[in-house]
Amino acid sequence: MKIQFPLLALTLLCSTLFQGCKNYSVSLNDKTVYTPAPLFTNYQIADVKLHACVEQTIYDLKITKAEELTRLNCSNAGIISLTGLDKFFALTELNLANNQISDINTLGKLGRLDVLLINNNSIKNPAPLLNLLHLQQLDTTYNPGMSCKDLYQLAANLQHQKPDLKFPEQCSKS
CATH class of the missing domain: 3.80.10.10 (Ribonuclease Inhibitor)
Incomplete structure (x- = not known):
């Protein structure tokens, strides 16, 4: 039971960190592991x-x-x-x-x-x-x-x- 608490805390910490970085690319050892989706631009409005x-x-x-x-x-x-x-x-x-x-x-x-x-x-x-x-x-x-x-x-x-x-x-x- 004691092992589960640190694992849960670590999981929550990582989840929080990744959520805070959702608008940024994330790299590990010079390798990109996450790139956010680009902002939507596929529209044409005349006005x-x-x-x-x-x-x-x-x-x-x-x-x-x-x-x-x-x-x-x-x-x-x-x-x-x-x-x-x-x-x-x-x-x-x-x-x-x-x-x-x-x-x-x-x-x-x-x-x-x-x-x-x-x-x-x-x-x-x-x-x-x-x-x-x-x-x-x-x-x-x-x-x-x-x-x-x-x-x-x-x-x-x-x-x-x-x-x-x-x-x-x-x-x-x-």
Whole structure:
């Protein structure tokens, strides 16, 4: 029994050391025994500001595969286009508030979204949102030109989930 404790302690110590070094190559006797996966770069996003936001998030979170990016906050970034964002199909939370977005077709391909904040943009057609069947929170306020018909349909589709849906002023039912 006494031998097991030092072995357990040594195992825990090694595990902790390797976990702390997961972003570094590890060599033993000039032979590399571990090299971390490279950061994910296999994507093309046309909008320079969206690209910069995604790139910074990948760097900060040490993302090595597209499916590892599940949360993205690109609010107040001056984004105009979302083309290419669908590469990150595993997104569950996306904040695009306070940008200059008008076309949200790409969002319809992000079917895992639970939280979507697209308030204070220039969105007129919310139809792509009808593909988002897991939404728990949606904010579309301050999109003055947004049509309401598809938002009402979305609310009906999601009513059993009791989501927190915030619609533009022109779509508020009295």
